[in-house]
Amino acid sequence: MSGKLNTKKYVVGVDLGGTTVSIALFNRNLDMKKHVVVPTEAAKGIDYILTKISKCISGLIEEEQIIKSDLSGIGFGSPGPLNTDKGIVFSSPNLKGWKNVPVKKLMEKKTGIPVYLENDANAAALGEWRKGSGKGVKNMLFVTLGTGVGGGLVLNGRLFHGKNDAAGEIGHVVLFPDGIKCNCGNHGCIEMYSSATGIVRRTKEALKTGIKSTLSQHDANFTSKDVHQAALKRDKLACRIMEDTGKYLGIVFSSISHLLDLDMIVIGGNVSNAGKMLLDPIRKEFLLRTMYPARNVKIAKASLGPDAGVIGAACTVLERLGK
Amino acid sequence: MSGKLNTKKYVVGVDLGGTTVSIALFNRNLDMKKHVVVPTEAAKGIDYILTKISKCISGLIEEEQIIKSDLSGIGFGSPGPLNTDKGIVFSSPNLKGWKNVPVKKLMEKKTGIPVYLENDANAAALGEWRKGSGKGVKNMLFVTLGTGVGGGLVLNGRLFHGKNDAAGEIGHVVLFPDGIKCNCGNHGCIEMYSSATGIVRRTKEALKTGIKSTLSQHDANFTSKDVHQAALKRDKLACRIMEDTGKYLGIVFSSISHLLDLDMIVIGGNVSNAGKMLLDPIRKEFLLRTMYPARNVKIAKASLGPDAGVIGAACTVLERLGK
Structure with a gap:
């Protein structure tokens, strides 16, 4: 059983918006297993948001009774402009105070899981392409x-x-x-x-x-x-x-x-x-x-409706891993 | 010497236009070695044009004192619409009578050299990208x-x-x-x-x-x-x-x-x-x-001027061979 669990069969998607953050756990076929939506509360600062997202991910992992090493990675969809290679969000009109935020580095430190940053509209495009219309x-x-x-x-x-x-x-x-x-x-x-x-x-x-x-x-x-x-x-x-x-x-x-x-x-x-x-x-x-x-x-x-963003964020992980 | 000659170090470009055909022989670095421009005479029919092009290619090969097997291929730029994989020109407003012409097949039969068909504007784009601005x-x-x-x-x-x-x-x-x-x-x-x-x-x-x-x-x-x-x-x-x-x-x-x-x-x-x-x-x-x-x-x-088309046609060969 533990051997099976170690084949990295899960992916996390995060869709960060100005009002809410959508966070979900997917299996390797990108079927959604667990899903949670929490308020962004952008005014409380960058660390507050990222810590909350990190805790939500831990919660989803626990609920599904898996371990961190079962995850291929976290796909993180964010408003831009941003740099996907470096994993930095340069700025975002709807997230006050976000300027050159190294989201990838910060989230990897908090979670211990590889993080792949993507523009939110691009993530949704990926979602519709891999799982939608x-x-x-x-x-x-x-x-x-x-x-x-x-x-x-x-x-x-x-x-x-x-x-x-x-x-x-x-x-x-x-x-x-x-x-x-x-x-x-x-x-x-x-x-x-x-x-x-x-x-x-x-x-x-x-x-x-x-x-x-x-x-x-x-x-x-x-x-x-x-x-x-x-x-x-x-x-x-x-x-x-x-x-x-x-x-x-x-x-x-x-x-x-x-x-x-x-x-x-x-x-x-x-x-x-x-x-x-x-x-x-x-x-x-x-x-x-x-x-x-x-x-x-x-x-x-x-065809994915409002979940396109979070599904697409998860797709980003597979896209970057060339799968 | 013959070993060197057999390393396929030459490429041919053909730029077929409504008025003239530009045909040139290039080395592997896409430096033009020989160049000839002949009238298209589209009214004389498809076989006439393709035979003329084929003879011009033979002429260039002879002048440069090389042999057919030294050529990686012929890049053939033509007005479209066309299908690059199948090597067929569907039609062309400036080439009367051209309808579903299997240029690749016909030219390969006439020359015994692999032919790669490309839209003329795409070929020119390739030329400017590989050798121009x-x-x-x-x-x-x-x-x-x-x-x-x-x-x-x-x-x-x-x-x-x-x-x-x-x-x-x-x-x-x-x-x-x-x-x-x-x-x-x-x-x-x-x-x-x-x-x-x-x-x-x-x-x-x-x-x-x-x-x-x-x-x-x-x-x-x-x-x-x-x-x-x-x-x-x-x-x-x-x-x-x-x-x-x-x-x-x-x-x-x-x-x-x-x-x-x-x-x-x-x-x-x-x-x-x-x-x-x-x-x-x-x-x-x-x-x-x-x-x-x-x-x-x-x-x-x-920066390539009117030669962009024929240079780009030659580039098509390298592009298709993944070089």
Whole structure:
């Protein structure tokens, strides 16, 4: 029995977010065995967070009645920018005080287990590719539509990092060169139009012009989900906003497909819960604009839901070990 | 001596174009030893072209006093779409009658030498990466600005083909979603603005509005080179057209850098002969729009000139043999 236990058949995934940390234990097939979600409490400092994560990992190991040496490693997904080789998080807008944090070194010291750092969107891309909608394809773009628009690329069957671990920033692909200013300084980035924030902004702007909509009865803080719900009830403005959201993505996907000749584009994040209402206009616009053979790309909804991050973080361990 | 000759120290490159075929013999370091350019005469049929190329190769081998078995292979650059594994050219707009031509098989039969087929823009990208401006970088976009806009990608130190050998079609990245219709069916492709054809079209459109320019004295058939020349003489319209050409490329390069986090972008093709006049506005617009660290990409002029294609075709042999 102990021989079996020593074959390193477990992997840990950590998905660090601004609000919560998701930590899970997986077997070698990446089936989730144990899972815990705890508040980040970023204000309490870096050591506090990392100690808490370390304790959670110890807890999961104990619960599963295994020993540390049964683990191949800990995959640690974090917002970036970061350096995967050195295991350092340079900074993170949602984690106050995080500046050049040597996460790999600190976590390895605390846990005694090898740690592999990865950008959170890249980790989610890996998750969808190894266990989700993109399973088995060679070239895949993963796009996450949330507060912003992020993503990751799997090219030739490996996560593609680029020169500085910064590849996959699809949110800052330009949709309208003379469009509105993005937080990044650029103008007309797709993130300003097809993120949850972009959906709400465009809806509010339309309401200001006096267009009739059930959404005008909402308080000022309605969300992109409210727009989706209104569209389901055939609210004209909401339908147009959702259709344009897809159309804008279809334009950007066409450009990327001509550039990269992908097998698949996988769409995740909260906004993707709109499903067909979003995917149909994406596909329509994409096909109008894309030549053969790039037009043959499959466009699908992500299938791992909010667990993509933690599953992907665990996948990072296998990816780095070349498995 | 014969032992030395048998170490396969030569490579042949073939760059097949609509008007001419460029054929050259290289040593293993890819130094060009012999070079010949012959008319394509596409109207005379496929067998005629391939026989002529084959005879040229035999001629080069004889001149250099080597034997066939000294050759690692023939790299064959052709317009596409094509399949590199099967060695088949599916079709080519500039080679009438070319439909599903098994170039690899036909050429191997004629020459008795292994043949490696590659898309011509990809071959040129390989050339600039192995022997030109992109030497030694890991992630590079090559862009060729000619009648159209084409390109190729080197990612993680290998030519990136995509699913269907169609990656690198940067010409059909969308610049203006509501822009003019492209030959491909899409709207607002960068090819319609920053190619030689795009430069001439935009200049003619401006002249029609009555803008004063030395170019209005030209006959209707002026070229993008004439626009460049007029800009060198401080013609206001020509200066604006050249500046916008660069600006448009800068926008597209910003999107691609955010997506791929490249080391370098190399710009070739006739239009790139404008040099600083083109590169300065490209860099200016790129820096205005691009975040750290993607903004650190180096943007440079291609250095191999019109020989990039034939040099790159030869590189294809080494690339396929994993050297």
